[in-house]
Amino acid sequence: MNDSNPLAEIISCFQTDFAALHCTLMEVCGTHTHVIRKAAIHQLLPRGIRLLSGPGCPVCVTGSAYIEQAIRLSQEPKVLITTFGDLLKVPGNHNNSLTDARANGGRIKVVYTPLDAVEIARTHPNLEVIFLGVGFETTAPVIALSLQTARQQGIANFTILPALKVLRPALEALLTDDSINLDGLIAPGHLSVITGADAFGYLPEKYGLPTVITGFKTAEIWLGLTALARQIKAGQAKLENMYPQAVSNAGNLAAQKLIKQVFRVDDGEWRGLGVLPGSGLGFDKEYLRYDARVRFQLEPLQSVEPPGCLCGMIILGKSEPEECRHFGRTCRPEHPVGPCMVSSEGTCAAHFYYRDRRAREDDEDSSYLG
Amino acid sequence: MCLAIPGELIRITGDKGEVSFSGVCREVDLRLVPEAVVGDYLLVHAGCAIQIVPADEAKLTLELWNQIMPGVAEDER
Numbered sequence: 001m002n003d004s005n006p007l008a009e010i011i012s013c014f015q016t017d018f019a020a021l022h023c024t025l026m027e028v029c030g031t032h033t034h035v036i037r038k039a040a041i042h043q044l045l046p047r048g049i050r051l052l053s054g055p056g057c058p059v060c061v062t063g064s065a066y067i068e069q070a071i072r073l074s075q076e077p078k079v080l081i082t083t084f085g086d087l088l089k090v091p092g093n094h095n096n097s098l099t100d101a102r103a104n105g106g107r108i109k110v111v112y113t114p115l116d117a118v119e120i121a122r123t124h125p126n127l128e129v130i131f132l133g134v135g136f137e138t139t140a141p142v143i144a145l146s147l148q149t150a151r152q153q154g155i156a157n158f159t160i161l162p163a164l165k166v167l168r169p170a171l172e173a174l175l176t177d178d179s180i181n182l183d184g185l186i187a188p189g190h191l192s193v194i195t196g197a198d199a200f201g202y203l204p205e206k207y208g209l210p211t212v213i214t215g216f217k218t219a220e221i222w223l224g225l226t227a228l229a230r231q232i233k234a235g236q237a238k239l240e241n242m243y244p245q246a247v248s249n250a251g252n253l254a255a256q257k258l259i260k261q262v263f264r265v266d267d268g269e270w271r272g273l274g275v276l277p278g279s280g281l282g283f284d285k286e287y288l289r290y291d292a293r294v295r296f297q298l299e300p301l302q303s304v305e306p307p308g309c310l311c312g313m314i315i316l317g318k319s320e321p322e323e324c325r326h327f328g329r330t331c332r333p334e335h336p337v338g339p340c341m342v343s344s345e346g347t348c349a350a351h352f353y354y355r356d357r358r359a360r361e362d363d364e365d366s367s368y369l370g
Numbered sequence: 371m372c373l374a375i376p377g378e379l380i381r382i383t384g385d386k387g388e389v390s391f392s393g394v395c396r397e398v399d400l401r402l403v404p405e406a407v408v409g410d411y412l413l414v415h416a417g418c419a420i421q422i423v424p425a426d427e428a429k430l431t432l433e434l435w436n437q438i439m440p441g442v443a444e445d446e447r
Contacts, residue, residue: 010435031373058372084416113417115399135416138372142418145401190372193413193421223434245430246413246423255402255420345373 010222011044018229022048024181025228026317028171029188030057030345031216037350039218041225049229052317053350055170055270056188058135058163059086059343060315063269063303066163067092070132073161073296074098074106080124081108082117083132086343089336093304114146114160121150121158130292133160138191140164140281141255144262147283147290159292162282165268167191168202169279175207180317184210184228186221189243196251197241204237215243262287269303271339272312311338314347321348328352374415376423379408389414 027033033053036042042051055061071092074081081098088099088110102108107127111117114131121129133143143160150158167188174180187200192213203211210231214224220243227240241247261284268280283291292298305312308326313319321327321340331337333349340346344353377389382400389398389412399418400406411427412419424430 029372056372113399115417136372138374138415138420141402141420142399142416145399145418188372190374190413190415190420193374219435242434244434245427246421252402252420254404258402 007219007222010219010226014222014226014229015044015046018049018233019046020048021046021229021233023183023229023232024050024052025184025186025225026052026054026174026182027186027188028054028056028167029186029191030060030343031190032056032186032188032214032221033347033350034345035216035218035221037354039221040354041218041221045225051225052182053314053347054174054185054317055167055272055315057315057340057343057345057347058139058165059090060311060339060346061165061170061270061272062087062090062134062163062339063271064091064093064305064339065269065301065303066134066161067098068094068301068303069298070130070161071096071098071101071106073130073292073298074101074108075104076128076296078126078128079107080120080127080129081106081132082111082114082120082129083108084134085110086345087132087134089342090339091306091336093301095306095337114143115149118146118149118153118155118158121155122153125157127157128295129158131158131160133162133164136165136167136188136191137194137259138188140263141194141252141258144255144258147262147287148258150290151287156289159290159295160283161292162280163268164263164281165270166265166279166281168199169268169276170270170273171203173273173276174316175203175209177316182209183232184212186224186228187211187213189213189215189247192241192243192247192251194252194255196249196256197239197247198249199251201239204239208237210237212240213243213247215246270315271303271305272315306337309338311340311348314340321351324348328355372415374413374420376411376413376427378425379406379410379412379419382406382408387412387419389419 117131263281266282310324340348377391381388413421
């Protein structure tokens with residue numbers, strides 16, 4: 001056994017131990033989706049085990065109306081849109097993106113952190129700097145820090161266009177949807193760093209759903225899957241933290257306190273799920289002046305889904321990317337139709353980049369395959 | 371987007387720290403991990419440290435393997 005590859009050994013044990021298991025599992029973190037596809041974990045599972053990707057990519061769950069709003073703002077005089085790079089190619093309501101808006105003269109700059117956007121605002125007082133605040137609980141405290149910094153330094157030309165999401169209402173919407181029957185959940189590792197493992201206790205307690213928090217290395221994902229499959233095989237439903245080196249029971253208390261100070265729970269709009277009460281983060285009244293919707297008196301827009309695009313179904317694990325007529329044809333990473341093809345964490349992009357060898361060989365242009 | 375990368379904290383200046391990611395250094399906000407000290411390994415998300423992680427993280431993963439599948443992880447040592 002010492003000569004063998006330990007990961008191969010682990011996979012082989014899994015395949016033997018759970019060969020007869022029939023279950024549907026879901027992960028809800030875009031980074032997990034990416035690693036699973038890259039390591040072809042989904043193909044190495046026994047036949048009876050389905051592994052779906054859930055609403056774990058913040059870019060993918062953001063409605064097209066939000067992008068439309070950002071595109072419009074980028075055309076306003078003196079406005080500089082700052083954003084994480086993943087949002088640049090996401091189509092808005094009219095199949096146009098922030099990249100297109102930039103080509104049309106819009107001021108758009110990619111930043112590594114919203115704190116850099118605050119610094120740009122400080123050094124460019126003649127500009128209105130807007131940061132596109134997209135993300136889950138992992139990113140919310142970082143955006144809160146940027147707001148706190150702007151407030152402390154009296155920076156008045158910095159605002160956030162908010163689309164921050166809280167994961168729990170979306171998971172509960174999935175779990176009460178009769179067309180999806182999940183037997184187990186891989187909980188998101190880095191989101192849990194902030195919320196703490198205990199925040200996922202409701203899944204086994206209220207829904208009887210076996211739940212495992214795990215890390216991002218290939219071996220860690222197998223570790224999580226093994227723990228989950230063991231629970232299912234034994235008829236148990238509990239919360240297991242297989243990523244304790246980063247995730248504590250209570251989470252990052254400083255981050256949680258900051259989120260409570262700066263934000264107020266609000267409705268959130270999710271692609272595929274619509275508006276879910278309590279699933280978004282708006283601003284506390286002390287921070288309302290940093291809300292771009294208030295500053296620029298924005299009217300709410302309606303999201304328009306691209307015709308034929310299945311992103312809304314794919315996000316919920318109800319459809320696979322290969323079922324979409326656009327997938328790999330009209331929708332590819334260089335010209336995405338829907339958001340799941342844009343972000344490297346999107347389910348469609350992960351399926352596209354790590355298609356099976358045969359599909360890759362059939363593909364005429366494989367130059368951008370990772 | 372929830373990606374977080376571990377790096378070593380090599381200097382602290384007020385609320386900010388310099389973190390080395392396999393030799394590439396970046397300024398990182400430390401306000402979410404105020405207890406961090408030089409030498410700590412930090413998980414960094416969007417320019418902010420969000421957690422202190424043990425330097426021997428890999429060893430911990432192995433310990434978990436040993437709990438769940440005794441014997442298998444021994445080979446990884």
